[in-house]
Amino acid sequence: MFADYSLAELGSIFVMQGFSGLILFSVYLLMALGLAIIFGQMGVINMAHGEFMILGAYVTYFTSQFFLNYLPPLFPGYFFLAMILAFIASGVLGMFIEWVMIRHLYKRPLDTLLATWGLSLILQQLYRSFFGAREVGVELPEWMMGSVAITDTIEVQINGLFVISLTLAITVAVALLMFKSRWGKQVRAVVQNRIMAGAVGINTEKVDRYTFALGCGIAGVAGSAFTMIGSTGPTAGQLYIVDTFLVVVFGGAASLLGTIASAFSISQAQSTLEFFLSGSMAKVLTLLSVVGILMLRPQGLFTLKVRR
Incomplete structure (x- = not known):
């Protein structure tokens, strides 16, 4: 696999694929990030998460056309x-969906899977x-x-640099929101013990609604970033939903650090192997x-330590 390339060529390939x-x-x-917040707090398997991303992508496309x-x-x-606008549109839709459908399906993960899968088709x-x-295309x-030339x-x-910077900024903002704000403390309290919270x-119902809206809003921002690397279509979100669930499960539900580590390892491995x-x-x-790692560590890379 590597025999046809010199060491210099391999170095350049690994750097370029690493950036991709x-x-x-x-x-x-x-x-x-949005899926881990929703799944970690409410146990909702949101199969329509990709469609919230695509809504953000469409909002970005029409905004670009309006300005143009x-x-x-x-x-x-x-x-x-x-x-x-993508964050607001996806967040408002997420809040509406939570009020109409999701709030009736808590503690029924298989039902949420089927309901949100039907929602994705709709x-x-x-x-x-x-x-x-x-x-x-935007x-x-x-x-x-x-592009910026690093070497010859x-x-x-x-x-790509802009998307990476955007992701870093949003990740820091979410971390500050979850660990430094009063609302974030309420979210973590509900995750650890809903009854005691x-x-x-x-108000656990209000926390759930806003959390679902936040997760969907972040997916909308992901849709904006997606427009820079791919074209937007009605079914484009389904191309990423399985990989996103894989990232959440592999990293450990409700673990921000696990989500980051999992997304990085899976994306780098996939980009280089491709x-x-x-x-x-x-x-x-x-x-x-x-799958092999999950067989040895089924709880994922990182888990919250909760006293039972």
Whole structure:
């Protein structure tokens, strides 16, 4: 596999694939952050999480078209507004779905799996009806185009650097929100002991609703980032939902550090193997490795220590 390349070529390949893996890691992490918060707190298996991501991608696309057609002088900065709108749109939809459907299915994980899988099919058809079946691509501002030359053989994409920086900022913001804010303390209290949290005056239903909205909103931001590396279509979210669940389970539900470590290891392994092998074989080897580790450590890489 390596015999056809010199040491210098292999070094460049690993660096370039490592950077591609970081871009994939960014999308995985943004998706998995929201999913880990929802699954870790409420035990809800949200199979429609990918559709919340695609809603954010569509919001980003239409925002770019609006600025391009009606406010061209402001087009270079449209993406920042698009991320905010994507977060709001996905978060509001998530809050509505939690109120209409999810709150009736708590403590019934298999029912939530089937219900949200049906919801994903409904949302896909709605996207197809309203936005069309064809895939669309977002036009990036000029300052996001091109690449930065590190060496004669190594270049990194500017939009990739932006996605990585965005992911880092959101991860830090979520960590501060979960571990430093009053609401974050309430969320962690509900995760550790829902009955006791309710007994001390925490409105667990309200915490659940806002947590579900936050998780879906983060997925919407992931959709904005997704537009930089792929085209947007009604079924594009399903391409990432299995990998995202894999990241959450492998890292350990409700563990922010585990989610980060899991997303990084899976994305790097998949990106590197895809260069030397086929894409399907790379995914198979990655899955086999994760399954093997989970057989030895079924609770995932990191778990919360809770007194029972």
